[in-house]
Amino acid sequence: MFKKPTKEALMLKEALEKLGIRVLVEVDDGHKHIDLCIPSAKINIEVDGDRHLTDAYQILADLKRSYYSNKNGYDTIHISNDSLNSNLGGIASAIAEASKIRENDKSS
Secondary structure: OOOOOOOOHHHHHHHHOOOOOOOEEEEEEOOEEEEEEEEOOOOEEEEEEEEEHOHHHHHHHHHHHHHHHHHOOOEEEEEEEEHHHHHHHHHHHHHHHHHHHHHHHHHO
């Protein structure tokens, strides 16, 4: 089943792609659907609503999901919808730069 990405996830994907970063959407890693994935840097990005910070059970579920991603060699960044809506450019630039640094570290 394909899960539809949120407006905020699509905004970030587009901003990252404009910066030359290849981004996959709604990747199924066998445990969950990841909002955005940058495979070359092994970075997962979860774009979260308030519930991910205000619901104890959701927090625990997110921690468990991040554990499985980490086991697969991926690190997960959680970004709130509000943060993306107020600072999309800055966030995209920082993630793009971090991705390029990580890619270069692997090739060294």
